[in-house]
Amino acid sequence: MREQNEQRSTTNEQRLLTNKPESKFTTFDSNTLFFSQTSLPLSKANKSQQQMKQEVHILLGCADARDLNQVQIDTTREFIKKYKEKGIHIEMRVIRIAGSFASREAINDIKRTIEINQRETYGNFDKTEYYIHIQTHGHLDDQSNKDYISHIYEMNIVPGSPLNCGMLEAASVGIEIEQMLLEERPLVETPRGVFRVDTDEDIQRLLKDVYAHEGYLAGDWIRSIDKLRTHPRLQKSVLEQVIRTDPAMSRLNIKITAGIQDYSIHGLIRLDNGVPKAPFWDDVQREIRKRSEKKKGDLSMQSQKQKPLAGLVSLSDPQLSSRSLAAQYYFDLKGLENNGAYLANTVFNISGSGFDLPYAPFGPYANAGFFYGVAHLNLTDQMVMGYDEEQTERMIKKISKDPIMALTVKKYNVNLIPINQKTLLEKYDRVAEEAAEVF
Numbered sequence: 498m499r500e501q502n503e504q505r506s507t508t509n510e511q512r513l514l515t516n517k518p519e520s521k522f523t524t525f526d527s528n529t530l531f532f533s534q535t536s537l538p539l540s541k542a543n544k545s546q547q548q549m550k551q552e553v554h555i556l557l558g559c560a561d562a563r564d565l566n567q568v569q570i571d572t573t574r575e576f577i578k579k580y581k582e583k584g585i586h587i588e589m590r591v592i593r594i595a596g597s598f599a600s601r602e603a604i605n606d607i608k609r610t611i612e613i614n615q616r617e618t619y620g621n622f623d624k625t626e627y628y629i630h631i632q633t634h635g636h637l638d639d640q641s642n643k644d645y646i647s648h649i650y651e652m653n654i655v656p657g658s659p660l661n662c663g664m665l666e667a668a669s670v671g672i673e674i675e676q677m678l679l680e681e682r683p684l685v686e687t688p689r690g691v692f693r694v695d696t697d698e699d700i701q702r703l704l705k706d707v708y709a710h711e712g713y714l715a716g717d718w719i720r721s722i723d724k725l726r727t728h729p730r731l732q733k734s735v736l737e738q739v740i741r742t743d744p745a746m747s748r749l750n751i752k753i754t755a756g757i758q759d760y761s762i763h764g765l766i767r768l769d770n771g772v773p774k775a776p777f778w779d780d781v782q783r784e785i786r787k788r789s790e791k792k793k794g795d796l797s798m799q800s801q802k803q804k805p806l807a808g809l810v811s812l813s814d815p816q817l818s819s820r821s822l823a824a825q826y827y828f829d830l831k832g833l834e835n836n837g838a839y840l841a842n843t844v845f846n847i848s849g850s851g852f853d854l855p856y857a858p859f860g861p862y863a864n865a866g867f868f869y870g871v872a873h874l875n876l877t878d879q880m881v882m883g884y885d886e887e888q889t890e891r892m893i894k895k896i897s898k899d900p901i902m903a904l905t906v907k908k909y910n911v912n913l914i915p916i917n918q919k920t921l922l923e924k925y926d927r928v929a930e931e932a933a934e935v936f
């Protein structure tokens with residue numbers, strides 16, 4: 498069974514690769530922000546590209562609906578273009594996990610992303626560098642030093658601010674999930690047998706047999722953010738340690754930054770003293786801050802309490818699913834008027850590169866984030882978005898096979914809305930590279 502599943506995963510990954518809209522990305526002109534040489538055999542690789550350096554930037558960000566705004570998207574796109582002219586090809590990936598935890602699910606995602614990139618772009622570039630940006634969000638008080646590079650002792654978080662990450666209370670969400678399990682008493686099927694969740698021990702059995710976690714759920718499998726200021730640094734250390742001891746990653750050039758995004762100033766603050774240097778990322782973030790100053794009115798939604806209209810479960814590759822397309826679809830579906838606000842702010846988004854592996858369960862923070870969106874933000878409409886119909890189907894299957902997520906769907910009458918990038922691109926007459934949000 499297990500072997501079969503593994504085999505299936507590989508096939509899925511391959512399918513995921515071949516699902517890419519290759520023909521659209523093999524051109525390499527100045528108007529194309531994204532390109533991929535997936536379909537080109539090595540011998541045909543573009544000469545000029547071979548002399549280019551590649552940088553893969555992976556953002557580990559929060560599911561929060563406010564975690565993305567139009568200034569960020571526009572600025573990042575422009576800098577991708579500028580860097581291309583300098584001979585540096587930038588790829589962006591985003592993993593959205595409630596609370597931006599470097600949990601096992603996030604680590605697997607990062608690893609998978611790096612592996613896929615190695616397979617896809619082998620021989621295409623002179624050199625590849627990987628950057629992982631761990632980013633939390635919180636509201637700093639007026640006395641805080643909000644310089645781009647700042648130190649945590651010079652900062653203070655406004656207690657209880659709605660701009661702080663909701664996952665400061667993640668363990669409470671965990672307690673609510675435990676309560677749901679004990680009240681709803683779901684029947685769980687595992688390779689080691691079928692049982693009903695009735696007691697605390699059953700919850701532990703569920704965690705062990707399905708999620709490969711030994712221990713308790715609340716406060717253990719799902720932990721709260723301890724301190725917003727130290728959280729991204731801690732996640733950075735966790736990741737660094739994993740990379741150091743993993744032979745598949747230790748030889749790669751991987752750099753990790755840690756930052757906190759303050760929605761009240763629409764700016765990122767690096768909490769790692771600016772080490773390691775990340776020129777592309779730093780240029781983009783500094784520029785976003787500068788532009789946001791002038792655009793405060795347009796960005797007001799980012800500094801308000803998050804009030805998303807729907808949830809979105811998607812993939813971390815912006816070529817395969819896009820938050821803005823999903824938001825556009827949702828507005829049309831509900832006949833809502835777009836008042837000019839940035840649509841993506843209306844969506845609470847969890848994403849991962851393995852979200853289409855139907856028999857692998859979701860991790861703790863995907864589950865906590867999904868539950869939080871449904872139970873606390875009342876997002877009973879949840880869009881599920883893969884690249885095409887098949888991929889979306891596998892994602893829906895994964896939700897139905899994950900006992901906690903399936904129970905959340907059942908208990909709260911969640912309406913899973915299957916959508917796919919391919920159909921929406923056609924519907925809105927857009928090409929992927931325009932629709933892609935960069936991050």
Ligand SMILES: [Zn+2]
Nearest residue numbers: 559561662663
């Ligand atoms: Zn958050």
